Amino acid sequence: MNQSAKIQEEPATVPPAPVYRKYGINGWEEIEGRVIIEAPVGLTVNGEMWLTFMCTPDQLDALAAGFLYNEGILQSPEEIEILRPCENNSNVDVWLNHPVKRPNKWQRTSGCTGGFTSVIIPKGLKPLPVTLRITPADLAAGMDQLFHVEGLYQEFRGMHCSGLSDGVEIRCHAADIGRHNTFDKLAGLHLLQSRPMPHKMVLTTGRISSEMLQKSARFGAEVVVSRTSPTSMSIALADRLGVTLIGYARRETFIVYSHAERIETT
Numbered sequence: 001m002n003q004s005a006k007i008q009e010e011p012a013t014v015p016p017a018p019v020y021r022k023y024g025i026n027g028w029e030e031i032e033g034r035v036i037i038e039a040p041v042g043l044t045v046n047g048e049m050w051l052t053f054m055c056t057p058d059q060l061d062a063l064a065a066g067f068l069y070n071e072g073i074l075q076s077p078e079e080i081e082i083l084r085p086c087e088n089n090s091n092v093d094v095w096l097n098h099p100v101k102r103p104n105k106w107q108r109t110s111g112c113t114g115g116f117t118s119v120i121i122p123k124g125l126k127p128l129p130v131t132l133r134i135t136p137a138d139l140a141a142g143m144d145q146l147f148h149v150e151g152l153y154q155e156f157r158g159m160h161c162s163g164l165s166d167g168v169e170i171r172c173h174a175a176d177i178g179r180h181n182t183f184d185k186l187a188g189l190h191l192l193q194s195r196p197m198p199h200k201m202v203l204t205t206g207r208i209s210s211e212m213l214q215k216s217a218r219f220g221a222e223v224v225v226s227r228t229s230p231t232s233m234s235i236a237l238a239d240r241l242g243v244t245l246i247g248y249a250r251r252e253t254f255i256v257y258s259h260a261e262r263i264e265t266t
Helices: 060-070 136-149 151-156 179-193 210-218 232-241
Strands: 019-024 027-032 039-045 048-055 080-085 091-096 160-165 170-176 201-204 223-226 244-247 255-258
Touching (some): 048 060, 060 091, 060 179, 136 201, 136 223, 160 179, 170 179, 179 201, 179 210, 210 232, 232 244, 232 255
Parallel strands (some): 039 091, 223 244
Antiparallel strands (some): 080 091, 160 170
């Protein structure tokens, strides 16, 4: 991001803990507790309203930047002049240092809460080289790290979390009600941090669909690991783009759906 860009820190969005009624073996009791926040957040680019995210209103600067990166609207943080969530987190205002055209048609994806993309078949993405080698122990350690570092997921559980690893440690992580949103947040965090990562592996709790795989390949993740399943389209896309796609990752077992050559077992 250039020197003139202005980034505004997001204010706290945690409301007072409400009171609920819990039923158990001893009957009814009143408990305090917080629930996952789901909210509409608008995206305005160069003064024009583009769309509304349905998301967890956290890390909104990363969500907006990552979404625009994954859509091919911007390539580097130097293109961003202003990146500013509004005070009540109902909108993210992005100003770029060049004109952009709002896509005429958004395709609703299969992501949770219905994500949007203007790119169904990725253009310009080339097969990723095989530079990252990992072991089954690396996979288990990565998933274990993800569950320990992501605080919102630990607190609420009823949401998705994802992490971007260099193959050894998780460099950034995000949680959201929408699994596709977590991938946009990862892309945005990586973009805004501008920290070099020669190797990239994505770990997530969510199902891997085609748009999830596309987002991963866009920011150069050679390996994508999920605790649950991939879809048929994501497997075909992973095979085409040279991505090692792994599902049902547990401590001692996992299934490799494409490019198993990156997994070292001896």
